[in-house]
Amino acid sequence: MPTGRLAVWWLIASEIVIFGGVLGSYLMHRLGHPEWANQSIHTSTWKGALNTFILLTSSLSAVLAHNAASRGDGKRAAKLLWATIGGGAAFLVVKSFEWAGEIKAGYTITSNTFWSFYYTAAGLHGLHVIAGMIVMMFVATDAAKGKELQRVENAGLYWHFVDLVWIFLFPLLYIAK
């Protein structure tokens, strides 16, 4: 296995513990605090669903970029990576509108423990989205020149993990009312 890919798997392994700790703690508290249902009803299911759609679609473009890179087509891989970056940007735009509305309505990170978990978990995930976008900008720039095409897969692996985390955040924060 190429060293770069092994490193990404190690990174993902460490991320499992980070997000697992946050989500596991949230789940335990959620089950022990039925009154949180009075708070969770204020999260926007449709905005969460829209962001799930965006991330799933960006995962598709990431895996298609990997496919293109495997065929040696760096230009197509780069285009698809930029599409993935665009997906990340769209996700952050939706998130910005969502948070702005919630903060304006008085639901902030210090309002109570539910909202503390909400902003911490989604915020940590958002930082990972930003990190993935930055990495893909470098990878896409090289890929367009036909360089370091193996990195397309590595960036994609990380992006799929970011998508995976959201797949679990979505029902925990938005659907479980």
Add this chain to the structure above:
Amino acid sequence: MSDNAHAPAAAGHAKHDAHPDSFYIKIWGVLLVLLVVSVIGPELGIRVVTLITAFGIAIVKAYLVVKNFMHIGVEKKYVGYLLVTMLALMVLMVGGVGPDVLRHDGTRWSNVAAKKVVEEGLKAGSGHGEHGGDPHAAPHADPHGEKPAEPAPAH
């Protein structure tokens, strides 16, 4: 570690290349259908249906992503073992801490603050927050001494 060092264009997996782009588009389509089901299912308001459609489908979606987009099936086995070990550690943490967090009463202890927060939160109902502090930090702390919740909007 560098078995693909001389194949820059195709570095990485070889086996998954058998899949055309249309295969991934189909998987994406299935993921979107599952997303719709996971949103509609809980609307029925039946607890079991909510659990299956929201959380059961999340697991299925995660499986599809890991298997088809991350190609875990063609990866070295130790990668799978590594990830499963991390998941096991997470389960161990939840299992170890869970009894103290989920329960507010034990044989020789009672989390008075947490019980009060739950009671007040339920009483306040929709539109009013609970108290801001962590009720688990000090079982006998006075919740009224903690920062009050932000005024919740009426909408």
